[in-house]
Amino acid sequence: MAMTEKQGGSDLRQTRTTARQAGDLWLLDGHKWFFSVPQSDLFLTLARSGRGISCFLAQGWRDDGSRNGLFIQRLKDKCGNRSNASAEVEFRGLEARLVGEEGRGIATILEMAHLTRLDCAISAGAIMRQALTQAIHHTSHRSAFGRRLIEQPLMQAVLADLALDSEAFLWSGLRLAATQGGDDEAEHLLGRLVIPMGKYLACKRTPAFVAEAMECHGGNGFVEPHPLARLYREAPLNGIWEGSGNVVCLDVLRAARNAPESLGLWLDETRKARGASREFDRALADFEPLLRDLDTAEPRARLIVERMARLFQAGLLLRHAPDTVAHAFCRARLGPHHGQDYGATSGIGPAARILERAAVGPMQG
Numbered sequence: 001m002a003m004t005e006k007q008g009g010s011d012l013r014q015t016r017t018t019a020r021q022a023g024d025l026w027l028l029d030g031h032k033w034f035f036s037v038p039q040s041d042l043f044l045t046l047a048r049s050g051r052g053i054s055c056f057l058a059q060g061w062r063d064d065g066s067r068n069g070l071f072i073q074r075l076k077d078k079c080g081n082r083s084n085a086s087a088e089v090e091f092r093g094l095e096a097r098l099v100g101e102e103g104r105g106i107a108t109i110l111e112m113a114h115l116t117r118l119d120c121a122i123s124a125g126a127i128m129r130q131a132l133t134q135a136i137h138h139t140s141h142r143s144a145f146g147r148r149l150i151e152q153p154l155m156q157a158v159l160a161d162l163a164l165d166s167e168a169f170l171w172s173g174l175r176l177a178a179t180q181g182g183d184d185e186a187e188h189l190l191g192r193l194v195i196p197m198g199k200y201l202a203c204k205r206t207p208a209f210v211a212e213a214m215e216c217h218g219g220n221g222f223v224e225p226h227p228l229a230r231l232y233r234e235a236p237l238n239g240i241w242e243g244s245g246n247v248v249c250l251d252v253l254r255a256a257r258n259a260p261e262s263l264g265l266w267l268d269e270t271r272k273a274r275g276a277s278r279e280f281d282r283a284l285a286d287f288e289p290l291l292r293d294l295d296t297a298e299p300r301a302r303l304i305v306e307r308m309a310r311l312f313q314a315g316l317l318l319r320h321a322p323d324t325v326a327h328a329f330c331r332a333r334l335g336p337h338h339g340q341d342y343g344a345t346s347g348i349g350p351a352a353r354i355l356e357r358a359a360v361g362p363m364q365g
């Protein structure tokens with residue numbers, strides 16, 4: 001997808017690239033500030049035509065093998081995500097085909113962005129899982145002060161807290177994906193709300209999660225050959241592209257306002273876990289008043305979306321995960337006894353059992 005221009009990535013209404021019709025094709029002229037995989041065979045893009053901003057599909061190469069009117073000006077030198085080429089490009093008479101209705105291009109291209117937001121939520125969860133696996137492995141084999149690190153009570157609290165988030169993001173990622181799995185209209189409506197919601201929280205937690213997993217390794221986690229260095233550089237990216245944090249939170253509010261049924265579906269699904277945990281019941285009851293008056297909710301959007309996402313995860317864990325994990329999650333994420341950082345909790349419960357579940361293979365020294 002080539003959407004982002006200099007004057008605005010989030011605000012696609014500012015698109016300046018132009019499109020003029022030439023028979024069955026359209027010819028596009030303009031500039032894109034970020035365009036990953038510019039060597040792709042096919043890509044979607046936006047340009048301004050007679051009726052407004054429209055969506056187009058372009059080939060990287062024409063049928064006769066010649067390069068389409070696409071000129072790479074520069075590859076970006078990025079702080080991470082280096083094996084993905086991201087470019088600044090110019091379109092000079094780029095041949096393309098109109099996709100969807102002319103003038104409805106933003107809505108059309110966002111159908112794809114909705115799915116790439118799901119990718120972001122899932123891949124953020126995968127980055128957390130890999131970081132956790134590395135941290136459990138390292139602390140299972142490293143000893144300090146007479147015991148393996150994984151046996152030190154405070155390290156256990158940190159690792160178990162990370163494991164709770166890793167499991168919660170796995171369950172919620174799978175549930176988000178399930179909304180897109182068939183033709184059920186209610187599931188798609190729920191997905192319209194929970195996919196940006198899930199993207200927001202997963203992407204927000206990843207940098208802090210990876211930094212904590214890196215710290216579990218001590219200095220060994222901070223050297224380039226270690227996989228953690230790459231995860232650390234990658235960690236903030238999912239929160240930036242495909243709708244940055246604020247943008248996806250505002251999108252959740254928009255979905256809730258434009259299709260209140262989606263909010264009803266979120267409530268129905270979340271309420272299924274009522275009665276299973278005191279912390280959960282209390283947190284849900286405290287949260288519901290925040291949903292009133294969505295028209296003035298913009299400054300509170302992050303708070304609303306974060307709580308929605310945590311309650312959604314807690315509901316899934318209470319219904320599907322072992323009690324040890326679900327109740328520890330409710331205490332640590334919804335109860336009052338949790339500070340800001342991983343491991344800053346007094347109520348995580350049986351950390352060793354949580355870690356046994358999270359470990360890949362036995363935790364032997």
Ligand SMILES: Cc1cc2nc3c(=O)[nH]c(=O)nc-3n(C[C@H](O)[C@H](O)[C@H](O)COP(=O)(O)OP(=O)(O)OC[C@H]3O[C@@H](n4cnc5c(N)ncnc54)[C@H](O)[C@@H]3O)c2cc1C
Binds near residue numbers: 001037078245
């Ligand atoms: C590695 C990488 C690869 C990329 N690849 C592509 C690609 O292939 N194709 C493509 O089209 N783009 C690509 N992008 C661009 C990316 O999608 C944009 O950077 C992103 O959408 C944000 O747009 P922007 O950079 O213009 O920031 P802006 O739109 O200027 O946003 C800056 C900040 O303001 C916040 N903000 C915006 N509007 C509001 C509001 N109303 N209220 C409160 N806060 C707001 C945003 O959340 C963000 O935090 C890529 C970016 C990166 C880093």
